[in-house]
Amino acid sequence: MNENDGKVTGPQSRRRNRAGVVGVCVVAACVAVAAIGWAVVVVFAPPSEAVVEAPYTNVEVLMGEVGSSISLNTVAKWTEQPAGANQAVGIVTSVRIQSGEEVDAGAILYEVGLRPVVVAHGDTPSFRDVTVGSDGADVLQVQQFLAAIGFYDGAQDGEFGTGTAAAVRDWQEALGIEEDGVVRAADLVFVPQLPARITLDNEVVLRGATLAGGEPIVSMLPTEPTFVIPATSQQATKIPPGTEVEIAVQDQVWTAVAAAQEPSPESADQVNITLEAPNGGPICGDSCALIQVEGQSVLPSRIITQPTVTGLVVPSAALKSSADGAISVLGMDGTVIPVTVTASARGMSVVEGVEEGARVRIPAEQGGAK
Structure with missing residues (x-):
């Protein structure tokens, strides 16, 4: 026997080896294709339809109030209007009224050389002494003045007769001065309106000061001061015309509403908001003297900024908004409950359409209506 017995060394043996190699390669290729196919299926297959519910908390719908306000300062200031001039010459011996005091015809404003200077109503300023025989608009004002304070009941015709002179003497007696029937230019200060709140220039009219005549020292106050809220531009956007304002003055609260807004001359970022009474008249009513x-x-x-509204209250975070703008809340079982929002402020809303005591969902990761 040849020593090579048991071994295949011829052509037939080599063909069998090549066939085996090819078979192995085909199997490997099939396995690779199958693996790629599986990967494609895994990558591109749609995910499972399992629904994971978003986390939420819940709250009870309760009766309550929703409102909002901001605190700022209102600046009140009187605007004086020139009303009359002094004609007395000499030294001021007494000041008889307080600044801003309301006076009527016959009130003594101050004294010069112990002679009273009295307020009267009229548009023509006092410019001369008048006595029997004088006539004119100033005489008519003297007659009207004497009638207003109860000393004259004769004709108011602008002619200074004996009846007018008698009334002047009675008035002078009441003042405690010489009864000569002559009204001196310095005796009266005519102002356009009475009664009125009068102020005197306290830098000119003070005890011991000397007056030369002609000083415009008498002013009137309007029926009320101006009321203005200085605010930043951002704050002003929250205070449109008609916004209600409550002003605290001592033990009183005055109600006003925002009116016009004007840029402040003092700062580019400041707006002055003028206030007015909601129904006309003075904001301060009959307490403007405060x-x-x-x-x-x-x-x-x-x-x-948001008037207080009473109703069923939910956190604003519980509100859901749909594409068409409809607002709703979700019940505990996920039911959509349409609601109407009547007021919102500080994260809370008053709603209609849900029952008191119901519990509604609040999405755990949402901070407001979506």
Whole structure:
């Protein structure tokens, strides 16, 4: 036997080896194709339809109130209007009224050389002494003045006769001065309106001061001071015309509404918001004397940016908004409950359409209506 017995070394043996190699390669290729196919299926197959519910908390719908306000200061200031001039010459011996005091015809304003200077109503300023035989608009004003204070009941015709002279003497007696029937130019200061709140120039009219005549020292106050809220531009956007304002003055609260807004000359970022009474008349009513006459008064105020509304209250975070703008809340079982929002402020809303005591969902990761 040949020593090579048991071994295949011829052509047939080599063909069998090549066939085996090819078979192995085909199997490997099939496995690779199958693996790629599986990967494609895994990558591109749609995910499973399992629904994972978003986390939420819940809250009970309760009766309550929703409102909002901001606190700022209101600046109140009187604007004086020139009303009359002094004609007396000499030294001021007495000042008889307080600044801003309301006076009527016959009130003594001050004294010069112990002679009273009296206020009267009229548009023509006092410019001369008048006595029997005088006539004119100033005489008519003297007659009207004497009638107003109860000393004259004769004809008001602008002619100074004996009847007028008698009334003047009675008035002079009441003042405690010489009864000569002559009204001196220095005796009266005519102002355009009475009664009125009168101020005197306290830098000119003071005890011991000397007056030369002609000083415009008498002013009138309007029926009310101006009321203005200085605010930043951002704050002003929250205070449109008609916004209610509550002004605290001592033990009183005055109600006003925002009116015009004007840029402040003092700062580019400041807006001055003028206030007015909601139904006309003075904001301060019959208590305007509480506002100091000189300088300005700074008054703490509450601006009602959202009037208080009572109703069923839910957190604003519980509100859902649909594409068409409809608002709703979700019940505990996921039911959509349409609601109407009547007021919102500070993260809470008053709604209609849901029952009191119901519990509604609040998405755990949402901070407001979506």
